[in-house]
Amino acid sequence: MKLGNALGRKDVRLGLTAAAAGAAAWGWWASDSAPYPYAQHRLLDLPLPFLSQHRLDSMLGPSKGERLLEIGPGTGLQSLKVAPQLGPGGQLDIVDVQQEMLDHVMGLATGAGLDNIVPTLADAHQLPFEEGVFDAAYLVTALGEIPEPEVTLREIHRVLKPGGRIVVGEFFDRHQVRRPPWPGMPTRPGCM
Numbered sequence: 001m002k003l004g005n006a007l008g009r010k011d012v013r014l015g016l017t018a019a020a021a022g023a024a025a026w027g028w029w030a031s032d033s034a035p036y037p038y039a040q041h042r043l044l045d046l047p048l049p050f051l052s053q054h055r056l057d058s059m060l061g062p063s064k065g066e067r068l069l070e071i072g073p074g075t076g077l078q079s080l081k082v083a084p085q086l087g088p089g090g091q092l093d094i095v096d097v098q099q100e101m102l103d104h105v106m107g108l109a110t111g112a113g114l115d116n117i118v119p120t121l122a123d124a125h126q127l128p129f130e131e132g133v134f135d136a137a138y139l140v141t142a143l144g145e146i147p148e149p150e151v152t153l154r155e156i157h158r159v160l161k162p163g164g165r166i167v168v169g170e171f172f173d174r175h176q177v178r179r180p181p182w183p184g185m186p187t188r189p190g191c192m
């Protein structure tokens, strides 16, 4: 009896899909290159477990009229969901070290009719913004790619308004930041 007949076509298709997803996940984990290469950008469109948009929204609490900062937007998985919550009077500044990532997000933003996203090509070790201009900042699977994460966190602290919020989302890939970069830094998820 052929394997396809014994298992059923649906089972075989499910098995192949699971194997492909597993290979993609392994490829993600095993990849040691940082910044994440744009050539593999399709993988960034896959939602990651424990890093849902709902979870980010509930920690970040974006509100109409606020100015927010996102570091390492990749293909805009989070940017395109956060920007509409800021409304036309708000602004989402996205900072990435790769122009291709910024172009990708801006192409999707234009297609979606979003005009409150502002791209900036910069290295997150040195943010090209004045002090105290952002209400909140977030990074999802980006902090671990940055060679000196504590420098970036210090920079974010500088550009946040007093009482500003910061959310860091990390995934268990090779670059994961597993503990707070500063001794004594508050570890409550979503807060700093």
Ligand SMILES: C[S@@+](CC[C@H](N)C(=O)[O-])C[C@H]1O[C@@H](n2cnc3c(N)ncnc32)[C@H](O)[C@@H]1O
Binding pocket: 034, 035, 036, 044, 045, 071, 072, 073, 074, 075, 076, 077, 078, 095, 096, 097, 098, 101, 122, 123, 124, 125, 139, 140, 141, 142, 145, 146, 147
């Ligand atoms: C793995 S992607 C995450 C993309 C997106 N946040 C997501 O969850 O799908 C990491 C992003 O951080 C950016 N990045 C890495 N190092 C950076 C740095 N030093 N400064 C600014 N962006 C950086 C990469 O170019 C990439 O777009």
